[in-house]
Amino acid sequence: MDPALYKLFFSFLKIGAFTFGGGYAMIPLFEREFVHRYGYLDEEEFADALVICQSLPGVIAINFAVFIGIKLRGGVGALVSGIGVALPSFIIIMVIAAFFFQYIENPYVEAAFTGVRVSVIALIFTAGFRIFRRNRTLFGVFLVALTFVLVAIAYVHPFFVILAMGLFGYVSSKTSEVVDRATR
Amino acid sequence: MQLVSLFFTFMLIGAVAFGGGYAMLPLFERMIVDTHGWLSRSLFIDMIALSQVTPGPIAINSATFIGFQIRGVLGAFLTTTALVSVPVALISLVSFNVERFKRSQAVQAIFTGLRPALAGLIFASAYSLSSDTIFDVWTFAAFVVFSLLLIRFRVHPIPIIILGAVFGLLVYSDLLPALPFV
Incomplete structure (x- = not known):
């Protein structure tokens, strides 16, 4: 059953406009909308x-949005879905950004933001802590510590650290496979 | 010229942004705040707060805010498009061969190294952003309390942002008599 493009657009627009807390918070809503409500996808496809x-x-x-869009309606579906989910953020943020600087000079706003910044650090710390x-394997803790030291202390660019760690994971998995095979 | 480097920067960030919203912050911070100086560190933190209290994907909110600050509506359009360009191309490729990608050992192997690295990256971001933000006994105490509420009691981010604003107003404005150590 192929959904009409406008239906796809409004489903994604609705979820983009009313979900706070980013992509992960949207996942259960996507599931409810596309699997349970409209049945565009089954559980396994989801x-x-x-x-x-x-x-x-x-x-x-x-x-x-792009993956679901392609699956249901091809390239046009991907475009419609992607724009739908991003458009509310895009507009809301620009409206806020346009007014933001008029108020940031106000001493009460400034005091409030001094506190809000602490909340943000706690949110970032929590996101790291959850991963x-x-x-918490020995290898995992070592990699967490190594990445932290490389980026925060040695000031290596995160771009290269991400590439290096992905490569490292790949090589170490392959090596342990080879060792497994050799020692079997 | 600035538009070109804006596009290129966000394209690079998008290309290696594994793990979604928060995992992107270290890349944003290094490239937008440190390398190009397009945003001050405190404005960068304020932007993260705004992304949290508005709906939508955090990375889209961030890219739109930064792009808009630098070059208005055109900048916002450019950064957001650039950010998703590489991932969207990859998704399109993968969507033709879902089964093969699912069974791919290489993807899983890469993630054994990437997952812990993401935690380290996010901690690094929290650490470098905290230098101007956690500057006395009160901000440190608030950080500990907020983190406990988030991790131990699973409080939603929005109440934590509101709590932060109330804390800031009470301690750093003239609403209450000045506290010691401020």
Whole structure:
């Protein structure tokens, strides 16, 4: 059953406009809309889409919209879905950014933002901690510490650290496979 | 020229941005704040707060805000498009061969190194951004309390942002008599 393009657009627009907390918060809403409400995808197709979107770089919500869009309506579907999910953010943020500087000079706004910045650091720390908690092997902790030192202390560019760590993961997995095979 | 380097910068960020929103922050910080100086560090943190309290994907919110600050509506359009360009191309390629990608050992192998690295990167971002943000006993205490609420009691980010604003107003404005150590 192929959904009409305008339906696809409005489904993504709605989720983009009313979900706070980023891409991960959107996933259950995508599932409700596309699997349970309209039945465009079954559970397994949805799970596949999720794995793929998380294994590729990029914005999870956009990856998901584009993948679903292609699957249901090809290239035009991808375009319509991607624009739908991004458009509300795009407009809301520009409206806020346009007014932001008029108020930032106000001493009360400034005091409030002094506190809000602390909240942001706690949010970032928490995001790191949640990933860290799932990687508490000796190897995992070593890589977390190594990345931290490289980026925060040695000031290596995160771009190269990401490439190096991906390569390192690949090589070490392949090596342990070879060792497994040799020692079997 | 600036538009070209704006596009290229966001394209590079998008190409290696594994793990979504927060994992992108170290790249944003290094390239937007440090290398190009397009945004000050405190404005960068304010931008993250705004991305949290507005709906939508955090990375899209961030790219739009930064692009708009630098070059208006055109800048916002350019940064957002650039950010998603490489991932969208990859998704399109993969969508033709879902089964093969799913079974790919290489993807899983890469992620054994990438996942811990993402945690390290995000910690590095929290560390470097905290230098101007956590500057006295009160901000440090607030950081500990907020982190506990988020991790231990699973409080939603939006109440934490509101709590931060109330904390800031009470301690750093003249609403209350000045606290010690401020």
